[in-house]
Amino acid sequence: MARQNDIERLIDHMERDLLSVDEANVALVRMDRVRLVINKIPAPVRRALNEAVKRGELGHMKKDGHKPEAYFHPTFKQMAIAARNAREREVINALKKVAGWPL
Numbered sequence: 408m409a410r411q412n413d414i415e416r417l418i419d420h421m422e423r424d425l426l427s428v429d430e431a432n433v434a435l436v437r438m439d440r441v442r443l444v445i446n447k448i449p450a451p452v453r454r455a456l457n458e459a460v461k462r463g464e465l466g467h468m469k470k471d472g473h474k475p476e477a478y479f480h481p482t483f484k485q486m487a488i489a490a491r492n493a494r495e496r497e498v499i500n501a502l503k504k505v506a507g508w509p510l
Contacts, residue, residue: 413438429455436465440483441490444476473498 417434420426426434432455436442448456456478459465466484470476473495479487503509 410439429458432456433459433464436478437480441477441479441487443490443494444470444478445494 413435417426417431421428421431429451432452436456436459456465457467460467460478463481466479466481466487468474468477468479468487468491471491474491475494477487477491
C-alpha cells in the first residue's frame with residue numbers, strides 16, 4: 408500500500424509540474440532503496456539514473472555474471488548487494504532445475 412501511495416504522490420507532483428519524469432524516476436529508486444535492472448530499461452530512464460549517479464544522488468553497480476545491474480540509494484549499498492546476490496541464487500537455481508542438477 409505504501410508503494411502505491413508513493414507512486415500516486417509522484418504522479419501528482421508530475422501533473423502539477425513540481426517534478427519532471429526524470430526526477431520522478433530518480434525519486435522512485437530512492438524510495439525503493441534498490442532497483443534491480445533485470446530486463447532492458449528505456450534509454451531516457453537510464454540516462455536520468457546515470458546522471459543522478461554522477462551527481463551522487465544514487466549509486467550504481469554494473470551487471471556481473473548472473474548478478475543484475477542495480478541502482479540504489481547511497482545509504483543502502485549493502486541492501487543492493489544482498490538483493491543482487493539473492494537474484495543470482497534464483498537464476499542459478501532455475502538453471503540447475505532446467506539442467507536437472509541437484510539443488
